[in-house]
Amino acid sequence: QVQLVESGGGSVQAGGSLRLSCAASGGISTYYIMGWFRQTPGKEREFVAAISWRLGSTYYADAVRGRFTISRDYAKNTMYLQMNSLKPEDTAVYYCSADKNPSGWTERRYDYDYWGQGTQVTVSS
Numbered sequence: 001q002v003q004l005v006e007s008g009g010g011s012v013q014a015g016g017s018l019r020l021s022c023a024a025s026g027g028i029s030t031y032y033i034m035g036w037f038r039q040t041p042g043k044e045r046e047f048v049a050a051i052s053w054r055l056g057s058t059y060y061a062d063a064v065r066g067r068f069t070i071s072r073d074y075a076k077n078t079m080y081l082q083m084n085s086l087k088p089e090d091t092a093v094y095y096c097s098a099d100k101n102p103s104g105w106t107e108r109r110y111d112y113d114y115w116g117q118g119t120q121v122t123v124s125s
Contacts, residue, residue, distance in 0.1 A: 002026050002114045004096045009119030016086050020119060022079040022096030030054040033102040035112060036070060036081050038092035038121075045095065047107035049081065059105045064090075086123045093118040 008020040020036070028034065035050040049070040050059045058070050069082040079096060097112040106112075 002028065002098055002100075004098065004114055004116035006094060006096045006116045006119040009094065009121045011122040011124065012086055014087055014123055014125045016123070017082070017084045018086065018121060020081040020083065020094055020096075020121070022081075022116060024077040024079070024098070028053050028077050028098065029100065031102070033099040033105070034072065034079050035097045035099065036079075037095045037097055037109060037112075038090075039095065039118075040092045045109045046092075047109070048094070050099075050105060051079065052102075061107065083121070086121075088123050088125050091121060091123050093120050 003025040005023045012018050030053055032053045033050050034053055036048040037045045038048050039045040047061050048064055049068055051070045051072055067085045072079045095118045096116040098114040099111055100113045
């Protein structure tokens with residue numbers, strides 16, 4: 001199975017930027033859709049963005065569209081989330097995920113099959 005490891009989390013001030021990475025062991029199949037989710041205590045895991053591995057086409061949640069950019073290095077089996085113009089409400093644990101049987105874009109967490117352990121992002125005002 002695919003193992004996912006996030007990195008790049010940290011603390012920044014509002015308006016700042018941060019780049020998260022997701023490294024996949026064992027390779028990422030070309031037909032996968034890879035995604036980023038985030039979660040705060042007491043709340044459900046929230047969809048952030050997704051990318052089609054083969055073509056690199058992307059899909060974003062309304063809350064981050066225009067501020068975040070999802071991308072991938074196809075050869076390195078690594079996915080990124082560039083986070084700009086960060087807001088305090090972006091504070092969360094961010095998770096890397098993979099949908100191995102995609103039928104289209106989905107924001108539902110239970111459609112994703114593999115998950116990393118998460119990396120903390122804290123945005124202060």
